[in-house]
Amino acid sequence: MPHPKVVLTPTDADVPTGSLAALRARFEAVRAELGLSLDYPPDALAEAERVAEAPPAPPERDETALPFFTIDPPGSMDLDQAMHLERDGDGHRIRYAIADVPAFVAPGSALDRVTRERGQTVYCPDVRVPLHPEVLSEGAASLLPGTVRPAFVWDLRLDGAGAIASAEVYRAMVRSVERLDYATVQAAVDAGTDDERFVLLEEVGGRRLAQEKARGGASLPMPEQQVTEGPDGGFSLEFRPPVAAEEWNAQISLATGMAAATMMLEGGVGILRTMPKPTDEALARFRRAARGLGVDWPQEQSYGDLVRSLDRRNPRHLALIHEATTLFRGAGYTVVDGPVPKVHEHAAVAGPYAHVTAPLRRLVDRFGLVVCEALSQGREVPGEVREALPLVPELMAASDRTARAAERACADATEAALLHGREGHTLRAVVVDHTDKGMEVQLVELPVLARVAGDRAGLGEDVEVRVERADVAAGEVVLRRA
Secondary structure, three states, X not given: OOOOOEEEOOOOOOOOHHHHHHHHHHHHHHHHHHOOOOOOOHHHHHHHHHHHHOOOOOOOOEOOOOOEEEEOOXXXXXXXXXXXXXXXXXXXXXXXXXXXXXXXXXXOOHHHHHHHHXXXXXXXXXXXXXXXXXXXXXXXOOOOEOOEEEEEEEEEEEOOOOXXXXXXXXXXXXXXXXXXXXXXXXXXXXXXXXXXXXXHHHHHHHHHHHHHHHHOOOOOOOOEEEEEEXXXXXXXXXXEOOOXXXXXXXXXXXXXXXXXXXXXXXXXXXXXXXXXXOOHHHHHHHHHHHHHOOOOOOOOOOHHHHHHHOOOOOHHHHHHHHHHHHHOOOOEEEEEEOOOOOOOOEOOOOEOOOOOOOOOOEHHHHHHHHHHHHHHOOOOOOHHHHHHHHHHHHHHHHHHHHHHHHHHHHHHHHHHHHXXXXXXXXXXXXXXXXXXXXXXXXXXXXXXXXXXXXOOOOOOOEEEEEEEEEEOOOOEEEEEEO
């Protein structure tokens, strides 16, 4: 069943006021435990303010006549990408502008040092811990509407089937004319809009999704457990299903990453996002789980097609989605230096792929963009970038671990706040996963995923659990089989 949005506010009779204060304190404690600081070192902050006020000379190319637009979650200010879409014969032309972060971060500078330490922006429910100071990430480097900004512009031409026919990337000045969000775009499309931008977005996204299916790619439709702060000071915890517009937008970013990876492999230099194919053992285990859950998986159907067809609202499908995570393991970064590396593809993409579309929020993209622009324009890749590439995989791996730990700890604390005061209550749940310590269940009436220790039941089975403990300060929920 769909999961209702649960808002924690001081006036909610089911949520003691004290749990909100405890929740905020827990978020702060999580950041302290993980070494996440909102404060930037004075030298790096001063440098960011200096380059924001007097940025380097702009690129010669001017694309400000093109009406770029952005699509991001509501309220976002760190805008990495802006797009312009048009028809090109029976295909399409995409110009995808990516924030020119390297223009503001000089190699060897204080900003360079700190961003290497941070690795990526970490999002907590109450605040975000940015990779770059806000004067850059939400100001001088962000592709905010109505502002002229330096950018790397990817010029992609797609044929009538949506395949990439050609790709070029260059630096230029651009202007975004409007900031949109996914819900707004989706509502317009659903209402039959004649806005050509949205019509083209749906066309391009649909063709690229068909390309993904033909390649054998797979997108894991995990339900997103989203914790957000409301204007009233409370917090919301919900399972937020993505709308189609998000998938269309993601396909444009994915196409850009695939074009970047091709450039790197052909040029013999770069850094790829890679993931090994599922092992035969993992696929066999997944097939047994599907059979046990009563999900029909024809022998001739690829696992990507099966995963793509699963419905997050169906408890048995949801359990199988959790099982599918075993097929999507081992993602990392692979440096290209000369010949094509043995591991050079991303199994879920079903092809080579590189991160180049989120430099405001992810360190690796900054280096990938510089590599691709140099290769595309026939120049040597700067030596300092080549020297940095071997260091980036471990920097990103460390920041990935920290980001995942922060996300999980904050969600755990919010679940504890939601269940606080319900100790002793019995709730309905569905078994969605097994672990060596017990089983993981999803509550039916509340957006909570939690472990039930020392007990097991069949995947997809309906069970009743009792809330034994909900400790917000520790971020801990203890459930027992009723």
